[in-house]
Amino acid sequence: MLTHDDVITLFHECGHGLHHMLTQVNERDVSGISGVEWDAVELPSQFMENFCWEWGVLKYMTAHVETGEPLPRELFDKMLEAKNFQSGLGTLRQVEFALFDMLLHTDHDPQADIMGLLQQVRDEVSVLHPPAFNRMAHTFSHIFAGGYAAGYYSYKWAEVLSADAYAAFEETAGKDGMPSVQTGRKYRQAIPEAGAAARPSNRSRRSGAASRRSTRCCGTGAWPEQFQRERGGS
Numbered sequence: 540m541l542t543h544d545d546v547i548t549l550f551h552e553c554g555h556g557l558h559h560m561l562t563q564v565n566e567r568d569v570s571g572i573s574g575v576e577w578d579a580v581e582l583p584s585q586f587m588e589n590f591c592w593e594w595g596v597l598k599y600m601t602a603h604v605e606t607g608e609p610l611p612r613e614l615f616d617k618m619l620e621a622k623n624f625q626s627g628l629g630t631l632r633q634v635e636f637a638l639f640d641m642l643l644h645t646d647h648d649p650q651a652d653i654m655g656l657l658q659q660v661r662d663e664v665s666v667l668h669p670p671a672f673n674r675m676a677h678t679f680s681h682i683f684a685g686g687y688a689a690g691y692y693s694y695k696w697a698e699v700l701s702a703d704a705y706a707a708f709e710e711t712a713g714k715d716g717m718p719s720v721q722t723g724r725k726y727r728q729a730i731p732e733a734g735a736a737a738r739p740s741n742r743s744r745r746s747g748a749a750s751r752r753s754t755r756c757c758g759t760g761a762w763p764e765q766f767q768r769e770r771g772g773s
């Protein structure tokens with residue numbers, strides 16, 4: 540029996556698997572996931588997670604352990620609401636971490652107090668401020684021990700890229716909600732097949748919808764509507 544969280548993990552890892560399996564690149568160091576820019580490597584996996592939040596998908600792949608009944612629509616709606624609850628605050632928290640990490644590893648004076656820098660970031664982006672005795676920065680192991688130094692932003696950025704790619708599927712879906720085969724083919728060619736053999740900007744010129752949207756997003760710095768919709772925005 541799989542929980543919904545298990546299914547999301549399964550789809551996520553399947554995205555990484557597809558990235559490897561669909562590669563058309565023969566050079567090992569730039570085929571599949573290998574060599575893909577850090578902030579794009581989670582794109583195919585997070586992209587796949589979207590399908591776990593589609594009613595049209597879930598109703599056909601869920602079954603009550605005793606009755607075999609699919610997931611009730613009301614329960615799905617509640618799960619969606621719970622997922623989106625205070626998602627804006629969650630996003631700002633990640634932006635706070637990412638900005639702190641980036642500034643710390645770029646123009647921050649190593650002799651200066653890091654708490655002053657953290658406060659400066661919080662003043663700029665935070666809505667809820669923790670008390671002054673909170674020293675979260677000292678246990679931020681991702682950036683000090685986890686190898687993410689100046690790369691923590693990649694978590695959120697990959698969500699933006701995957702939301703942008705997924706929006707191309709939403710916009711080209713048929714009246715019955717089924718995804719467009721043509722868009723799927725373009726996505727496959729632009730992302731999983733290409734590996735790290737082409738930069739995202741080159742891929743978009745070659746392949747159209749799915750990645751053209753990503754380039755638009757990267758180019759303008761705008762967060763796509765799909766990113767907001769996934770988090771309960773309108």
Ligand SMILES: [Zn+2]
Pocket residue numbers: 551555581584
């Ligand atoms: Zn992953």
